[in-house]
Amino acid sequence: MFTYKQLEALYWVVKLGTFSAAAQKLFTTQSAVTKRVQQLESIFDVPFFVREGRHKTLSAQGQEIFLIAEELLAHRERLSRDFKHRARTHKKLTLGVTEISAITWLPNLIDHLKNRYPEIHVDAVIGMSGELRQMLAAGKIDAAFMQARSMPNDFQEIPLRYLDLMWVGGKSLNPDHVYHAREIAEMPLIRQSNESALSAIYDAWLLPHKAASNIFTINNLIATASLCMSGIGISCIPQDYFMPMVGTRRLVRLQTSKAAPRILYSAYFRKQVDDDFHTHIAEIAARHCDFSNTMLGAE
Known part of the structure; x- marks a missing residue:
């Protein structure tokens, strides 16, 4: 049976182009990467690479296995990330938003977060962008969705929408x-x-x-x-x-x-504080960020 280490070795050799680059990426030696790829070839009993002149390229079978390996690694990453996030959803999440977000897409975002993480408790604070900036710096809110502005280097910015x-x-x-x-x-x-x-x-x-x-x-x-x-x-x-x-x-x-x-709207959160979790929240926010409202069309 193959291992994820073997799949990672093949994946990064193909992605980065050389065994040495893959070894650096995986923080191991080139000989270890070579051994893992050879073991994988032995398991499937097919050569992954063919020589064309002075270079090696993926064989047809190697390309097929690479695509499957890429998919398996992506599923593993998604599974690991989601369950890691769900394990932390007992925590309280306080979001800071401006008025336009509160009256348009914030309710949809909160509904999605509650469906995705049933145990999550979401609070929202509505304020001017200057107020939100101060609250974020003081640790009174976990993340802010507001107009892009200059922030200290210890804050991460992820663009959402104009x-x-x-x-x-x-x-x-x-x-x-x-x-x-x-x-x-x-x-x-x-x-x-x-x-x-x-x-x-x-x-x-x-x-x-x-x-x-x-x-x-x-x-x-x-x-x-x-x-x-x-x-x-x-x-x-x-x-x-x-x-x-x-x-x-x-x-x-x-x-x-x-x-x-x-105005460019962005998500802001402090670096090194649940980076993965807050990055995931920002990615969800980017998908829901929509400043339109058809309700005002009625007399």
């Missing part, structure tokens, strides 16, 4: 006019507090101009959209989530001379 924004206002605005940054800056701007990454994004987009009139609201996207509908001012809000309100003409989307801002 959030596209759009400039909107009330019905009195002309949807066919192309607005320049100067014109946008001259309108009353409805914005969130400085703890929100959106404020910095507005200012960067308007450069070299500055907003002439800032109307600060509560840190709530729905309230921001409602104030825009009333004609009090304009704002730049998540496109996919609020597009149904544009479709029903409750909001007017402003065409602009340069593309509206977009």
Whole structure:
């Protein structure tokens, strides 16, 4: 019967191209790798390599066995990873998210985590990206899903998805006019507090101009959209989530001379603290991250 060590030897020889490179990868000697591959050839009674000039290439039988070995090793890795994670799901997992994630894809993510890990206890904290950054640094949350920002080197970042924004206002605005940054800056701007990454994004987009009139609201996207509908001012809000309100003409989307801002959302967690587990959570989050919401299409 073959062993996983023998399969790993064949796999890395093929992947890396030489027995010496495979030996370095497996932290063993070249002779040990050669012996394992030869043992595997003996078990299956087929040569894995054929010589072509000065080089050796996989034989047809060797290619077939390599593909099976690759699949078996992948299954072993998946089995080991999943059961390792499930063994740790008695722990409490506290996630930090911004408002747009909380009202769109967070419920689906939590449902998936509970189905995947029945014993897991998930808590969610909703806040501005600046607040989440501070909580993550203080160890008050295990992972944060927020706008990409500069973090200390001891934190891992895994990109999730881009959030596209759009400039909107009330019905009195002309949807066919192309607005320049100067014109946008001259309108009353409805914005969130400085703890929100959106404020910095507005200012960067308007450069070299500055907003002439800032109307600060509560840190709530729905309230921001409602104030825009009333004609009090304009704002730049998540496109996919609020597009149904544009479709029903409750909001007017402003065409602009340069593309509206977009924000990269990423998962953050501290390195060397359950790295595999949190990386797996981030991978699941990336699959569920979706900033759209069809519920706003209804009157």
